[in-house]
Amino acid sequence: xxxxxxxxxLQEKKSIRAALLIQRWYRxxxxxxxxxxxxxxxxxxxxxxxxxxxxxxxxxxxxxxxDHFTPxxxxxxxxxxxxxxxxxxxxxxxxxxFCYKDIEVPDSYTGPHLTFPMTFCGVSKLVExxxxxxxxxxRYVLQILGETWRLLRILPNINHVSVCxxxxxxxxxxxxxxxxxxxxxxxxxxxxSSEKPYxxxxxxxxxxxxxxxxxxxxxxxxxxxxxxLHLNRGNHEDHIVNLRSLKSGTNLIHFVFARYxxxxxxxxxxxxxxxxxxxxxxxxxxxxxxxTVINDKVLVVHGGISNxxxxxxxxxxxxxxxxxxxxxxxxxxxxxxxxxxxxPAEGRRRVRSLTNHSSLKTFPQIVNLLWSDPMPQxxxxxxxxxxxxxxxxxxxxxxxLGRHNLQLLIRSHECKQDGYEFCxxxxxxxxxxxxxxxxxxxxxxxxxxxxxxxxxHFIQYQASRTCxxxxxxxxxxxxxxxxxxxxxxxxxxxxxxLIRAYREFDPHHTGKISMRHWASATETVLKLGLPWRVxxxxxxxxxxxxxxxxxxxxxxxxxTEPKLEVSDTSILETMYKNxxxxxxxxxxxxxxxxxxxxxxxxxxxxxxxSSHLKMEISDKxxxxxxxxxxxxxxxxxxxxxxxxxxxxxxxxxHG
Amino acid sequence: MAETSETADIxxxxxxxxxVFDHKAxxxxxxxxxxxxxxxxxxFPTKADIHRFVDEVEEDNMGxxxxxxxxxxxxxxxxxxxxxxxxxxxxxxxxxxxxKERRGYMEPxxxxxxxxxxxxxxxxxxxxxxxxxxxDEKKNLICYKELISQLTLDLDT
Numbered sequence: 001x002x003x004x005x006x007x008x009x010l011q012e013k014k015s016i017r018a019a020l021l022i023q024r025w026y027r028x029x030x031x032x033x034x035x036x037x038x039x040x041x042x043x044x045x046x047x048x049x050x051x052x053x054x055x056x057x058x059x060x061x062x063x064x065x066x067d068h069f070t071p072x073x074x075x076x077x078x079x080x081x082x083x084x085x086x087x088x089x090x091x092x093x094x095x096x097x098f099c100y101k102d103i104e105v106p107d108s109y110t111g112p113h114l115t116f117p118m119t120f121c122g123v124s125k126l127v128e129x130x131x132x133x134x135x136x137x138x139r140y141v142l143q144i145l146g147e148t149w150r151l152l153r154i155l156p157n158i159n160h161v162s163v164c165x166x167x168x169x170x171x172x173x174x175x176x177x178x179x180x181x182x183x184x185x186x187x188x189x190x191x192x193s194s195e196k197p198y199x200x201x202x203x204x205x206x207x208x209x210x211x212x213x214x215x216x217x218x219x220x221x222x223x224x225x226x227x228x229l230h231l232n233r234g235n236h237e238d239h240i241v242n243l244r245s246l247k248s249g250t251n252l253i254h255f256v257f258a259r260y261x262x263x264x265x266x267x268x269x270x271x272x273x274x275x276x277x278x279x280x281x282x283x284x285x286x287x288x289x290x291x292t293v294i295n296d297k298v299l300v301v302h303g304g305i306s307n308x309x310x311x312x313x314x315x316x317x318x319x320x321x322x323x324x325x326x327x328x329x330x331x332x333x334x335x336x337x338x339x340x341x342x343x344p345a346e347g348r349r350r351v352r353s354l355t356n357h358s359s360l361k362t363f364p365q366i367v368n369l370l371w372s373d374p375m376p377q378x379x380x381x382x383x384x385x386x387x388x389x390x391x392x393x394x395x396x397x398x399x400x401l402g403r404h405n406l407q408l409l410i411r412s413h414e415c416k417q418d419g420y421e422f423c424x425x426x427x428x429x430x431x432x433x434x435x436x437x438x439x440x441x442x443x444x445x446x447x448x449x450x451x452x453x454x455x456x457h458f459i460q461y462q463a464s465r466t467c468x469x470x471x472x473x474x475x476x477x478x479x480x481x482x483x484x485x486x487x488x489x490x491x492x493x494x495x496x497x498l499i500r501a502y503r504e505f506d507p508h509h510t511g512k513i514s515m516r517h518w519a520s521a522t523e524t525v526l527k528l529g530l531p532w533r534v535x536x537x538x539x540x541x542x543x544x545x546x547x548x549x550x551x552x553x554x555x556x557x558x559x560t561e562p563k564l565e566v567s568d569t570s571i572l573e574t575m576y577k578n579x580x581x582x583x584x585x586x587x588x589x590x591x592x593x594x595x596x597x598x599x600x601x602x603x604x605x606x607x608x609x610s611s612h613l614k615m616e617i618s619d620k621x622x623x624x625x626x627x628x629x630x631x632x633x634x635x636x637x638x639x640x641x642x643x644x645x646x647x648x649x650x651x652x653x654h655g
Numbered sequence: 656m657a658e659t660s661e662t663a664d665i666x667x668x669x670x671x672x673x674x675v676f677d678h679k680a681x682x683x684x685x686x687x688x689x690x691x692x693x694x695x696x697x698x699f700p701t702k703a704d705i706h707r708f709v710d711e712v713e714e715d716n717m718g719x720x721x722x723x724x725x726x727x728x729x730x731x732x733x734x735x736x737x738x739x740x741x742x743x744x745x746x747x748x749x750x751x752x753x754x755k756e757r758r759g760y761m762e763p764x765x766x767x768x769x770x771x772x773x774x775x776x777x778x779x780x781x782x783x784x785x786x787x788x789x790x791d792e793k794k795n796l797i798c799y800k801e802l803i804s805q806l807t808l809d810l811d812t
Binding site for chain 1: 671672674675676679680681683685690691692693694695698699700701702717718719741745746748749750752753769770773774775776777781784785806
């Protein structure tokens with residue numbers, strides 16, 4: 001008897017030990033895969049943030065432009081051309097411009113027909129139509145947008161909502177034009193209604209292909225349930241951010257950085273009325289609310305906070321774009337504001353006592369709400385990685401939440417592998433709703449359900465069915481390939497600087513440098529903070545006795561033959577490096593969105609940019625360049641053609 | 656002399672692994688990532704081992720770990736080989752303990768039962784992921800003999 005019991009307990013002990021061993025082994029395997037996944041993720045993220053930094057650098061360029069603006073200068077026309085949309089214009093004039101009434105819907109149109117005022121049935125019909133990949137006619141688009149604009153002008157900057165026993169609220173994070181994710185959320189959670197309130201926490205657009213459809217659906221529900229559908233502005237609901245457009249050819253596979261394309265999406269889908277739609281959206285974005293507060297206890301905002309966040313001040317402001325801070329405002333004697341920059345001064349957000357100083361002081365507060373990220377350490381420092389907003393620590397969370405008598409901050413803005421993540425002692429919650437954001441299988445999306453107890457409950461999902469079935473290892477391989485492709489493009493774009501940096505380690509011009517020097521020089525040039533020594537084996541195929549033949553390698557990176565003939569190849573290099581910023585600038589110049597800019601405008605822009613970059617370029621060189629870009633010699637430059645000239649071919653040929 | 660260069664080598668590896676999770680580039684990582692870092696350096700600690708390690712290096716329950724504390728402790732772990740890898744043989748034997756009839760394979764539910772009820776149990780999520788990784792789709796079985804060598808190979812490529 002005793003023997004028998006001893007035997008079985010020995011067996012138990014053995015199986016416990018065996019289970020322990022297997023668990024230990026498996027957890028190690030998973031962790032090592034996770035490590036690799038994280039390395040790949042870092043690549044994506046650093047390239048993405050470097051791209052975002054570029055946009056903020058544009059701000060300094062605009063500041064430069066304005067500083068150099070004198071009425072007598074020849075650039076006057078260009079600058080006033082760029083800022084023409086800031087001319088004082090009454091709302092009624094804009095309303096006439098945006099009028100949809102003359103737009104006829106032809107009999108051949110097979111998409112959804114809308115009736116106004118919008119109803120729940122109407123919006124669900126719209127959702128259904130978009131599910132079937134139909135396109136809404138421009139007339140209805142302008143109609144919805146017009147109604148939305150009118151509504152947003154009377155909504156407050158900060159929404160206050162309440163939840164109770166019978167009414168839970170749903171909170172969604174970034175969607176980034178990924179319609180499949182929004183449809184999945186509606187499928188799992190139900191459509192918005194007065195019994196089913198929703199908060200959408202910004203970044204509805206850019207990157208995915210269906211930004212407009214998402215907006216139309218959200219605006220549709222907003223019109224029907226203005227008290228139960230709440231939209232918070234994200235940093236991408238900013239028309240200048242939207243102007244950065246992807247050089248999307250069908251040959252190019254996902255380039256994750258600068259994958260913005262909202263402007264291009266609209267112009268592509270609506271060739272005749274696209275420009276009007278864009279202008280109206282510009283206005284709508286600048287009127288989107290900044291934050292939502294639930295039961296006076298939970299703050300929901302897209303980016304985050306800073307140590308200077310003051311919700312009372314923010315209730316009274318309006319801001320147009322992160323790249324266009326409010327100009328100094330002058331008070332006239334009778335108290336009417338003489339607006340310089342921010343469009344019509346009518347409406348509830350008119351700030352009567354705004355002085356020169358306070359508008360400049362509070363503008364960064366708004367940027368912080370939309371662009372900041374949390375950090376584990378105490379303090380509040382500027383966010384160099386994004387180029388805008390700040391990093392804020394747990395002490396700032398405590399202070400700001402305490403000051404406003406709040407208990408939780410819900411924000412989005414950062415992609416999280418599981419769709420959500422707590423930090424700062426569970427006082428800050430990040431929610432991200434775009435699944436597979438970087439690449440197939442990269443992350444799940446999630447949304448929050450919250451009831452009267454204000455405890456968040458999470459629902460996670462992943463849009464594509466196929467990726468769920470992929471093993472960890474397969475998903476990792478797909479991501480790795482994409483990340484490497486994106487990295488190679490970065491290397492190519494910085495060719496000259498890289499060669500110069502490598503040469504510093506090669507005083508005898510052997511054409512070879514050590515791997516250590518290669519890694520150090522590459523980081524100095526690209527500044528992406530990546531582990532180059534580890535990545536080297538994936539990027540440089542051949543080494544001789546631990547030395548990298550950089551000349552040969554750089555040559556192999558050359559993957560495109562520019563169609564331009566220019567005498568000065570350094571200009572070409574500069575253009576490659578700055579081509580996304582250039583495109584943004586060109587599209588701003590092209591205020592009527594015709595896709596064309598004149599040679600003179602091009603010349604002036606280039607001259608300004610090069611003096612801002614402190615480059616020496618002769619007038620003749622610029623003129624030659626302008627002429628050579630004018631491919632069909634008609635005196636104007638087609639922006640798309642120009643960008644095509646710099647389009648980089650798919651690098652899969654290099655593995 | 657040899658010892659110092661070995662230490663230098665080890666420390667270089669530790670720093671590289673640490674920096675993968677050092678997002679703000681200020682030599683700190685979230686405490687939740689520490690186990691991944693330790694595993695990725697080739698160690699096979701138990702969960703209890705990890706808890707002890709974290710207690711030693713975490714910054715006063717602040718939720719993050721500084722490289723200054725992490726480096727010496729991790730260096731010691733690697734120099735002393737505190738959490739050595741599991742030889743394939745032992746792993747095979749472990750499976751054979753659970754696969755009493757020694758068929759060379761196990762049914763997913765069988766393994767799941769052990770993993771979720773014994774030792775340092777798996778969560779449902781960990782279990783689901785393990786099954787996706789280990790189960791042979793066609794046979795719906797875990798053929799552990801082949802798996803062991805295959806998974807080891809996976810990580811080396």
